[in-house]
Amino acid sequence: MDFQKLADRLFPQITGTPEEMEARYPERNLPEGAKVTRIAPSPTGFMHLGNLYGAMVDERLAHQSQGIFYLRIEDTDRKRLVENGVETIIKVFKKFNLNFDEGATLEGDNGNYGPYTQSERGPIYQTYVKYLVSRGMAYPCFCTEDELKEIHETQEANKENFGYYGKYAIWRDRSEEEIYEKLDQGAPYVIRFRSEGSIEHKLRFEDQIKGKMEITENDQDVVILKSDGLPTYHFAHVIDDHLMHTTHVVRGEEWLSTLPIHLQLFDALGFKRPKYAHTAQLMKLDDGKKRKLSKRKDPELALDYYFESGIPVAAVIEYLLILLNSNFEEWRRANPDASYNDFAFSTKKMSGSGALFDIDKLNDVCKNVVSRMDAETVYEETLRWAQEYDPDFASLLSKDPAYSKAILGIGRGGKKPRKDFGRWSEVKGYLSFFFDELFNPDFSEMPAHLDKELIGRILRDYAGVYHSAATSDEWFAGLKELCPKYNMTADMKAYRQNPEAFAGSVGDLSMVLRVAVCGRSQAPDLYSVMQLLGESKVLERLEKAAKAFD
């Protein structure tokens, strides 16, 4: 068989050589130990937590080592293309502060190792495929879909391994005549790699996350070039990561099963293998069983979900980091204000088993992250969220920014900051009573053991004497003085010991005021609330409430 002749017949338009290609993509000039990583999503328009999870690893690995983190678009499957898919990818990663040093951007390629979109790299792949064919290491296969299906069924019936190998590799050793006959007919074909592997052979491999493992060699003649002239993932991965000089390939563990194919290709082409880090899948508990997060069933998988529900980006990052490296939590406690970029991330610390996505834990992380922010940041983030998902609230918030920030500043800072909310979507409910537009009092929250008449009297009286005090202590002292008038006591211990002796405690007294002013029983420090609302608004609300108890 004249392989060179076949290669020329198959790829007449390809005149370049692998050597020329190598020269076009020279070794990167980076400091010792610098890692080159990438994320290579498919532009299906759907970005999920798993993408982000892996991307965090790539980003940290690269930027912790003064390396390069780049974006490559894997769009070789034309059926799955979605309009604006690339745009979605780029925007999402930007939102999560994942900055690419190189690769595809909305304005075109950035970097010297492009094109960074696989559909634009056809001739590059074909150059290598032609080379393989010319060496007899790859060959055209004219099998139709039906024929392949038939093979599969036969294997199923015989309880044999599935796939294109051994006697089922029916075009592997066809005669020159048969091949040219098909070509002359213009029959569509794919190019398959001629595997020299055997399932009798095991190979040792060391993964950056899973450690040492033993895997079976690949004996399948896999498709490397599809009939449309574009490569399959397997081939594109090998060529691209070689030419772009990726040092560390981070991907989901679903790729572990095809790893032998990739290693085989790297070796056959004489390429240096990159290091691999196969990340465990994010799981979810469903009906008592662990399962992979699914696009259809689990809204929390889609990154849009986080934006919509107002979960702080910083919290998602923080939570992912905890899943990635459990010692991150410990580090965070020691360095509450440090940037997560200062944390020494390591793939060695990553767990080999799939983590269950835990919304409770995420909620806790959210509250902690938000509690560490200053009022200014909380205001801005809430506003940004509201502008997209609750415009009415956004305009209310931004009507008087200073007022809004003051509200958000209550109980913030210090050793024990308030942790009232963890999501931007919760802010509205938390501070609604500060705005007349949202104020909707529920007087049923008044202390149940006080009778209506007494509540009404307290409110009327207080409306008569209220004036904004200088300090919280002064104000509260004034409240205590009022107690005897209603047969209440400011002595909480005495009250607890013998509640029957009093109409109520100072706690009840302030609760009456709280419900009148805030419209509910749960609110931050009442003094601060009243100071912010201002004397006239407080009086107005006291009087309004008093009327309800006439």
Next chain:
RNA sequence: GGCCCCUUGGUCAAGAGGUUAAGACAUCGCCCUUUCACGGCGGUAACGUGGGUUCAAUUCCCGCAGGGGUCACCA
């Protein structure tokens, strides 16, 4: 079914051949407290199973089971 990965409390997990088997979330109780949100203290709760190696195994080895993944001209 073949191949591969995984297996410490409800969840995330630390851990070493000999430990009272960390910590966090959740949960429960107590305390603090004018409500709530915090905060403090404490409780319940774990090494899948059977062999082996060893004075000693949850830790090392083998088998099994369970869970997950994968077997496309999809990535």
